[in-house]
């Protein structure tokens with residue numbers, strides 16, 4: 001059993017902390033947000049992740065996890081401190097390391113015994129070296145402290161499962177001492193461990209994320225071409241998927257990737273390359289394709305309709321993907337302002353993301369248009385002139401083709417997630433536009 005502190009209780013830090021407790025370690029999660037800490041202490045998760053709240057309650061009751069803003073108390077005698085704070089994008093695309101620097105300084109001023117500091121946040125190659133130097137520069141007590149890299153590969157929406165059943169754990173260390181501590185912490189997980197040096201570990205994270213982003217943008221690029229030449233992207237993806245060198249995952253065309261990771265990690269790696277005098281052209285293309293793809297539905301609908309002014313527009317899905325309440329870089333955030341500017345009256349449904357969206361776009365009049373958040377799909381569709389599908393929530397996928405015909409004033413659907421068979425929409429009498437496939441009239 002190790003005494004572990006985790007800095008930052010976002011998707012990465014909280015899930016890591018809870019899973020460490022679940023396998024038997026003694027964990028203290030630290031956050032600067034006092035409201036968040038109080039919520040967690042009462043057994044409530046500040047983020048939506050399947051199974052997270054149950055594990056929080058179970059491990060809190062068992063005395064294996066606690067939450068605090070008192071970083072000094074948490075870091076003082078920890079065997080290992082995991083850093084899971086944000087590394088958001090800066091205007092030039094580079095990662096903002098100020099949160100990491102603050103934690104590094106707090107650690108240096110707090111630790112009273114030998115301690116391994118583990119950077120879980122996604123950081124540019126070479127950052128771990130700097131964090132180690134920074135901690136040594138500000139160290140108050142005479143203790144051994146080293147920094148290791150342990151990038152996180154969880155996907156939001158399945159974060160707990162991804163952590164407990166990870167395909168691999170990557171650790172980057174510069175000493176046997178550090179490697180042994182990390183190996184010991186992860187031993188109870190019984191998962192494959194890839195142990196490399198720190199810089200390689202940092203690079204594995206970016207290279208993995210950017211490869212997945214590239215795969216998505218590649219399929220979206222091919223999808224756009226499919227529309228022009230009369231091929232069907234879903235058939236094309238099916239044919240590709242049998243090739244084991246390609247694999248069957250991440251072949252779905254759609255309205256681009258969002259979330260807190262792929263958009264910023266593509267830009268960050270491009271920036272790292274630029275800093276080193278290298279132009280990473282594949283990643284540049286990934287970013288460009290994705291930017292255009294985000295507003296594809298709006299552009300398609302604008303060609304089809306004379307105006308959005310005064311139209312009732314049903315929006316199904318607001319989050320960047322199903323299973324999360326996270327709106328960062330969601331396609332809805334790109335399209336909805338455009339629709340509002342054009343005077344659309346939006347009726348939006350999202351099973352978990354509506355509250356977060358309403359903070360950005362409060363219910364009521366907005367610009368020339370208006371927005372209302374509804375609690376079910378039927379309410380969104382009733383009397384609508386046009387429907388946009390941005391997120392493939394189960395509740396949205398469950399909507400039968402006939403329902404669009406029955407409920408909408410004009411059954412005109414723009415689907416950014418290719419949920420439906422074109423034939424089913426045609427049979428139901430719905431005009432259906434999707435991505436990389438022919439439109440049904």
Ligand code: NAD
Pocket residue numbers: 007008009010011012013030031032033036084085086087099102103120121122123152153154155156260261
């Ligand atoms: P997040 O923004 O959800 O959470 C960060 C948390 O850190 C916040 O609660 C904030 O209050 C807290 N914080 C800030 N400064 C602090 C300090 N000094 N001490 C303690 N807490 C502090 O971030 P996230 O989505 O969990 O991402 C964290 C990192 O992990 C990023 O580098 C990200 O790229 C990476 N990552 C994220 C995911 C993902 O799916 N979200 C997956 C893999 C890697």
